[in-house]
Amino acid sequence: MFPRAIGEPDLHPEPGRPLTPSAAPGRRDDGAKPLPPPLDSPGKPGEQRSRPPFVQHSVPPMTEAVARRALLRFVASRCCYGSRAAGELAIRQLRQLGTYRYRLETFSESRLSEWAFEPFTKPGAARRPGEAPLDPWDVEVGAPPLFQGQTRRCRVPRSALVRDCHRCHGHGRSKCGVCHGAGRTRCVTCKGSRRRLKQQKRCQLCSGTGRKRCNTCSGRGSKTCATCQGEKKLQHFKQLVITWKNNVFEFVSEHHLNFPGELLSKVSGEYIFKDENVVVYPIVDFPEPEISLASQRAIAEHSAAFATSSRILRQRQTIELIPITEVHYQYSGKPYLYYIYGLENKVYALDYPERCCCGCTVV
Template sequence: MDLSYEAESPLAPPVELLEQLAHYDWPFQDGGQSQSSLPATSFRKLSDQRGRPIFLQHRCCYGNRAAGELVIQDLRQQMLYRYRLETFSESRLSEWTFQPYTNHSVDGPTKGASPKPWDIKVHIPPMFQEETKKFQVPHSSLVKDCHKCQGRGRYKCSGCHGAGTMRCASCSGAKRKAKQSRRCQVCSGSGRKRCSTCSGRGNKTCAICKGEKKLLHFIQLVITWKNSLFEFVTEHHMNFPEELLGKVRGENIFKDENVMVYPIIDFPKQEISLASQRGIAEHSNALAGRSRVLQQRQTIELIPLTEVHYWYHGKTYVYYIYGLENKVYALDYPERYCCGCTII
């Protein structure tokens, strides 16, 4: 099904799109209302024979004896729905800055008026890839004396105040240490040492103009391409850390990408439809008046999560297999050999 469309109004989707979504045949059996109903996808339900090999592949620094001898008692599989909204936007900020002036040509106001920030054409990076670039605004440059050194290129050393030497710290300038007749070996009896800050020169090269004496002031345009992400995962009612689900892949069952996407309607799981409405509203409010939206993309994925109950040495334990990568999470796995890391 092709869900491409042209944005007509920032307030409501086109009537044609609403009709398409309302009659969209979501790929679920039994309308997707029952938690036990599975989508018509390539997922296969885990069996006892598959659960143990997967666990052995991810035993990390734990012993493999328990993984080889455990007795799987029950497998509870659930399909979770993950909704993601990505909004790729561009923001522009202009600010005055400067750099050392090296006698090159100056693109100043005499060559024309400076363009406005959004009138400057730049190359846009690939969609949904964040990047920041800085540009010198045309016709905004002017040359001034350095404000740090007043156009001298150097300034008096703050350590020795221009003297080039400092009082010896070993003898405190007395040329001899207290209660000693010999002269101070550190300063050779002079009571002073060469200043380490300026290497005895008494002054330092200006760090602002790098000794060039003048600065080139200009307006700098900072363009930031940002990919904002909104994510929602349906509840699973298991003792499993939800943050781990964001690190695995799911099977994509729906994708909608355009300059502007509209909320999903009539999805079998109402939480997904509500999440779509909430995510689009949040991104719209956050970016309004500050950034320009270049592209949006919303997807729905199915993430498999299996709770495995197993018996080992008279006790019952639980581990989880999740994601298309079949990652394993086991908080209370027996036979720990290390500092207590978790199999993931």
């Protein structure tokens, strides 16, 4: 028996107390433990640095021809909308608007440590007595591309320990659960009565004994242990679960229009500000005060949420100008309105005049 080091799990609990609910090799045998990031984590703020300047911007111009094409494309994508109104309507006014979208992305890495096991098949692979395992944060694992989430698993070097299998107690075989170790089971034909019930003749399948050889264990009363696969020993090791996540904070300034704000998250805008570094600093002098306040709140929230549980690898904050055009038009003598938004010229038309009543939603 190896001596157990401080902090090492007890891999041989007292009799009657199961070590793990599953006997499948490779499963955890101790609860996963989150690992706080090292004190010298790269996501710590340093000296204030100069930030990129704001790009001069203006709302891209919208013409009647472009506005009409956008509406025709929108109508063609809806099964219940007629195209005649889009072709015959008279545009009266194009009101050019715009709104700002601020986004903060924090690319973080978190690590969990859990004990796993597998059948011991490689003598000499276990940790030597007195050899300390590598610190989980010192295990080098290549990160995915920036701002792309991913989860990987790897074992901690020098953490392997070899123990007798807890399921079969080092025998390599376990009692058959069908015959309970007897090697024989009740005959399914005569149900143990030794005779055919209707013919009152001796049962041919069990030769009149009422029992037959167990098919599960081939009459041996035991079968190869599913946990250690007959190797009698298990190799326990620390496994890292490394999660990279792109955490996003998004804020859209108010536009005071009869327009669902959630639609703006599905379109792109013109970038007027980009700032990327290990850590970014709040924006304080943007012409729209709401954006500056959103930047300060976002950075404070991400710092509080991730600095103690994850390692911040990179941050990126952007400001986009999302164009919105309010199109006033007339059809059959009545006034109507629709919106064109985003660089993709998406359309929102709540009261389009030529539509049936099948209940289609407009997005």
